[in-house]
Amino acid sequence: MVALQLYVLARVVDLQVWRQSHYATLSNDNRVRVQPLAPGRGLVYTRDGVLIADNRPSFDLVVVPEQVTDYDTLFAELGAVMALDQEHIERFHEQRRRKRRFDDIPLKPGLTAEEVARFALDRHRFPAVHIVATPTRHYPQGELYTHVLGYVGRIDEKELAQADPSNYAATTHHGKVGVERAYEAELHGRVGYQQVEVNAQGRSLRVLERTPPVPGKDIYLS
Template structure:
């Protein structure tokens, strides 16, 4: 008799289906639980953290650098001004791949190794979302290339800013000095709040001495931006305070005349107003073009200046050490008057030479070689200064003694 074989077991299949359904529901509930826990974490536990981060991405506090004060000579001739220039900068937090972005930028505009070095140096000191300069003085063609490719360069910014310019080049190089990029040592020494958004500082000369008043005060603005860093609107603005303009005693006509008088010779000329004490001219030749230093001088240009036999970077008017010669005589005359050792009417015999008491050696006056005698039979202080009489000041020096002379020098 044939046996009947069951092809299906409805009860078994029902149990399997129910088990699978329970497992599926459990998995779905578990995943939903994970989502809910994460949602709770984002919306409740970490709400303040992410809200602050979101606001930081959307609203930024941007520094507004002040315009540096101008420098004029006593006749109102402009000696140092500011000219608009376009700067290429990068906001690190908005750049997905910094190395790739830098490669793409180098393919679009020339970027020197020194610029890259300064960029990475500044990158280490920056604040979050602060634009770090990469290239200064972009040309119109370079700006156009960057504008065309802006869509694929998130975090790359091109801004206009005023940069220092010296219209007379090397004429006032050692008097006015120059500004340059802030280096690592200066960044550590300067007050960061006073120099946010500022890349330059006075290095030498008038630019350094009057840095505090030429620099001005930094302003700030709160801006709302999109995900690409483009500013949508300004929420709040505090305008920067420009630096103070300086009018110096320097006179460009006297300065130029001094340079022309020196010609190709190495030397120095300082002209001082005897009434006010103001410096009318300060020349050291040869000089150099101070504009080379504003944005960081190239290695080639710096090597040429440093290695020159004429040493143009050496300020002969300030740093040079020379015998004072007869320029010290008026000071010694003042010392004699103030100490009461002489009066304006005091006279000294002048045969053209001087001899110390008890010494047979004769110390000649310069005029003896020309006239064969002294300036006059007797010389007072006025004549001694006017004709640079050595004999008078030999005698005065003996009376003053070395200690009193030292007090006046």
């Protein structure tokens, strides 16, 4: 009886050791990826407190290739909901060839409010398609202050070299002229990061650690 109990105990210990080793191996097959998080750009006010530069969401239509079985059918059905031209489709396929099947691939950027509303009505028909919002610079007073504010545009190599490249890991735009350029360092903010566990295919499994971005400072013109 004692011998049987010792045998059973030994088997339990062996099984526990095997399980720990097995799950450790599975865990080692996963990797940790660091993803940058974009900060919100600071706002700009006149000295009287009038808001003259803020951020508004831009809505983009994106597709997850992994969930698509027939692109021709998908694009034809989407074309009945909103206008899709051949340039959108060609650009989509170019990006699709460079990215993973489960990544969001932009199909049509800058949707109008009407397009967003029309897609929302038919959302259930398109499981592979969704809308993502990205912040863009907006000037509430129109052109009234553009001579002072300037504008933001896609960052170039010279601007990136003069700035801290790591701080632009999640953003693509930079102040070009005027206040937007002169106060770029203050308006831009600090990039954040999150560590994400991914499997061998690169798919995100869980967030392990997160350092939130620091928004840019608001500027009051004197």
